[in-house]
Amino acid sequence: MTSSGEATAGKILEAARQLIMRRGYSGFSYADIAEAVDIRKASIHHHFPTKADLAIAVMKHHREIFDTDMAALQASGADALAQLRAYFGHWERCIADDSAPFCVAGMLGAELPALPEDVAQEVSAYFRNFDKWLEDVLEEGAKSHQLHFKGTAKSETKMLISLIYGAMLAARAHGDPGLFKEVASNSIAQLTRASS
Amino acid sequence: MTSSGEATAGKILEAARQLIMRRGYSGFSYADIAEAVDIRKASIHHHFPTKADLAIAVMKHHREIFDTDMAALQASGADALAQLRAYFGHWERCIADDSAPFCVAGMLGAELPALPEDVAQEVSAYFRNFDKWLEDVLEEGAKSHQLHFKGTAKSETKMLISLIYGAMLAARAHGDPGLFKEVASNSIAQLTRASS
DNA sequence: AAGAAACATCCTACTAGTAGGTAGAATAGG
DNA sequence: CCTATTCTACCTACTAGTAGGATGTTTCTT
Numbered sequence: 001m002t003s004s005g006e007a008t009a010g011k012i013l014e015a016a017r018q019l020i021m022r023r024g025y026s027g028f029s030y031a032d033i034a035e036a037v038d039i040r041k042a043s044i045h046h047h048f049p050t051k052a053d054l055a056i057a058v059m060k061h062h063r064e065i066f067d068t069d070m071a072a073l074q075a076s077g078a079d080a081l082a083q084l085r086a087y088f089g090h091w092e093r094c095i096a097d098d099s100a101p102f103c104v105a106g107m108l109g110a111e112l113p114a115l116p117e118d119v120a121q122e123v124s125a126y127f128r129n130f131d132k133w134l135e136d137v138l139e140e141g142a143k144s145h146q147l148h149f150k151g152t153a154k155s156e157t158k159m160l161i162s163l164i165y166g167a168m169l170a171a172r173a174h175g176d177p178g179l180f181k182e183v184a185s186n187s188i189a190q191l192t193r194a195s196s
Numbered sequence: 197m198t199s200s201g202e203a204t205a206g207k208i209l210e211a212a213r214q215l216i217m218r219r220g221y222s223g224f225s226y227a228d229i230a231e232a233v234d235i236r237k238a239s240i241h242h243h244f245p246t247k248a249d250l251a252i253a254v255m256k257h258h259r260e261i262f263d264t265d266m267a268a269l270q271a272s273g274a275d276a277l278a279q280l281r282a283y284f285g286h287w288e289r290c291i292a293d294d295s296a297p298f299c300v301a302g303m304l305g306a307e308l309p310a311l312p313e314d315v316a317q318e319v320s321a322y323f324r325n326f327d328k329w330l331e332d333v334l335e336e337g338a339k340s341h342q343l344h345f346k347g348t349a350k351s352e353t354k355m356l357i358s359l360i361y362g363a364m365l366a367a368r369a370h371g372d373p374g375l376f377k378e379v380a381s382n383s384i385a386q387l388t389r390a391s392s
Numbered sequence: 393a394a395g396a397a398a399c400a401t402c403c404t405a406c407t408a409g410t411a412g413g414t415a416g417a418a419t420a421g422g
Numbered sequence: 423c424c425t426a427t428t429c430t431a432c433c434t435a436c437t438a439g440t441a442g443g444a445t446g447t448t449t450c451t452t
Contacts, residue, residue, distance in 0.1 A: 023310035027222040109369035110306045114219035127369045162379050166362020173305035173323045183358050
């Protein structure tokens with residue numbers, strides 16, 4: 001393996017992630033990545049033969065990072081509320097400093113009907129995985145009486161997922177990064193309120 | 197004006213709306229519309245010179261329908277809760293029967309950074325308008341003690357907008373149209389609960 | 393250790409197909 | 423006749439993807 005090889009693939013992956021977050025799957029081209037990484041188009045095809053391969057690699061990487069981070073968080077002894085706060089906090093920072101103004105899975109999720117079959121499957125898999133994590137956290141929070149919500153953890157998971165991705169969308173549509181933070185804070189406040 | 201003229205423009209507009217909802221702005225082409233309407237590409241350019249013009253027309257039309265419908269609803273004497281229910285019900289039906297699986301403004305909102313300047317402005321304007329309507333409804337609902345929420349109507353508006361658009365996204369990502377209905381019902385239940 | 397085969401990376405140059413958009417003629421209806 | 427509409431035919435720029443060569447890196451063999 002040439003020393004520069006892995007590094008280049010990583011740069012391509014990151015450029016693709018940024019482009020997908022900002023313009024979507026059909027909104028970017030290999031030429032865009034070539035410019036961002038300062039490499040020729042053909043070299044991108046060497047690392048990721050097709051655009052679908054590239055998108056799948058981005059999703060797989062994104063999911064690996066998510067799984068690793070959440071496992072580490074749990075291993076560190078963080079309770080349900082702390083895990084939720086950490087997750088929201090991550091996105092608050094990413095959106096505020098524009099380093100990741102939208103979840104790559106959310107963007108691809110919106111485009112789902114337009115995606116190649118195998119990319120769409122990877123996106124669906126990401127959401128199922130995320131769903132499971134969130135449901136487990138809510139379940140644990142309910143059991144320990146740390147989080148309070150009417151109905152099941154399953155149904156609250158759907159509410160919270162909608163709220164998170166919708167807040168990203170609304171923040172973008174309104175050109176107001178602070179909107180995400182406000183919605184996130186309010187939803188945590190709601191979940192920690194004994195009444196509801 | 198030739199009799200078929202307006203009708204054709206309408207068909208193009210509707211085809212464009214469907215394509216934007218399903219594939220996004222960068223996910224459709226004049227060729228797609230030409231096929232859907234059974235017309236030649238050049239004829240579309242006669243009615244809508246550029247793609248941006250077409251997208252703007254779709255947004256303007258969408259907003260007109262929204263304003264008209266909401267004004268009629270209010271004129272019919274519907275209270276805040278009834279207005280909210282009507283709005284949610286509309287989307288529940290559209291998503292369930294796949295006649296409109298995603299709000300056209302939501303799709304364009306997600307793509308906002310990739311849109312031509314003038315299209316982006318029209319989308320932002322739509323969201324400001326929608327925001328105002330929702331805030332007024334919530335304000336009225338709070339005053340009449342029909343709706344209950346912590347915090348201001350402004351902040352609850354942000355929550356609800358996020359929930360609505362996020363539920364569309366989540367329903368699509370999970371391939372589960374029922375998800376929208378569930379989230380919508382739960383959020384109305386939450387707003388009508390005296391406690392919270 | 394030296395040399396050769398094998399491989400990985402990146403390049404230039406190209407393909408076929410599609411994008412949005414235009415020019416100008418044919419065809420209508422009032 | 424005039425104007426709106428639609429068409430065929432075309433343009434340029436860009437799309438994803440390929441062919442094949444240059445350069446360097448490992449690895450295998452002796």
